[in-house]
Amino acid sequence: MNGKLVAAVLALFLTYAAVSEGMSLERMGNELKCxxxxxxxxxxxxxxxxxxxxxxxxxxxxxxxxxxxxxxxxxxxxxxxxxxxxxxxxxxxxxxxxxxxxxx
CATH class of the missing domain: 2.40.50.40 (OB fold (Dihydrolipoamide Acetyltransferase, E2P))
Incomplete structure (x- = not known):
């Protein structure tokens, strides 16, 4: 049971990291060109x-x-x-x- 909780927390953390990184790249979209x-x-x-x-x-x-x-x-x-x-x-x-x- 403890392993499932750790896996769920890790999955939640990785999802948050991926979404927040995507948003920061989206905001920088205008800066990613000449x-x-x-x-x-x-x-x-x-x-x-x-x-x-x-x-x-x-x-x-x-x-x-x-x-x-x-x-x-x-x-x-x-x-x-x-x-x-x-x-x-x-x-x-x-x-x-x-x-x-x-x-x-």
Whole structure:
């Protein structure tokens, strides 16, 4: 009798885990695909950029995506192969590395 109770509790737990995992994947459905359709390659002055988000390639998208939020609120997908984008990203990464080293 004790074995049946353990089996029932285990089955209930596994069912709950499967359902809750399925719901979390369902909620993430919009994030499991590429965000950038069109890429912007023309130069944007850095002073016009408020924030940049880098999303490396992965199972959600085979492309590396760089999304810039401009000061006017627009979001623009930048071409990661554009030379000016590479320069800005390198400057941001260098600054982040310098800040991390300064905190040590």
């Amino acid at each position: 965000q950038c359709i069109d890429l912007h390659s023309k130069f944007i002055p850095p002073r016009s950029i408020q924030d940049m988000k880098l999303t490396p390639s992965g199972p959600h998208c085979q492309n590396t995506e760089i999304i810039a939020t401009l000061k006017d609120g627009r979001e623009v997908c930048l071409d990661p192969t554009a030379q000016w984008v590479k320069i800005i990203m390198k400057a941001i990464l260098d600054k982040a590395q310098d800040n991390a080293e300064a905190k040590r």
